[in-house]
Amino acid sequence: MKINNLGPINVNPYKKNMSKVDNLPKTSTKTDKVEISTAALELRQNSKVVLERAERVEALRHQVEAGTYSVDAESVAKSVIQYFKSN
Structure with missing residues (x-):
């Protein structure tokens, strides 16, 4: 069975709609x-x-600039544990 081209090749049916969108x-x-x-x-x-x-x-x-600031590791650890327990 042979099928002949019935219309133009490479026709984009959305091309007409694109011109409407542009306007x-x-x-x-x-x-x-x-x-x-x-x-x-x-x-x-x-x-x-x-x-x-x-x-x-x-x-x-x-304190940081003078080098006298010290971190209380136990206090930090307690606050981290408390944070994760509450979430």
Whole structure:
């Protein structure tokens, strides 16, 4: 049985649809935006916790620079064990 070509060779049926897609109007992509009020920023900067943390970090920094900082291995081990027990 011989089959003859009935139409053009290498016809892509999706080619017509692609031209329709190209002609669609371009939509802009929307992005999320977060704004923190000046009052919230002010509260964060003046927070007692933030100030205490900054003092603690500064004290640790001085100890490390002076070479007097030492790590309590037992305390670290206990906190690691506690962390894995709770998870």
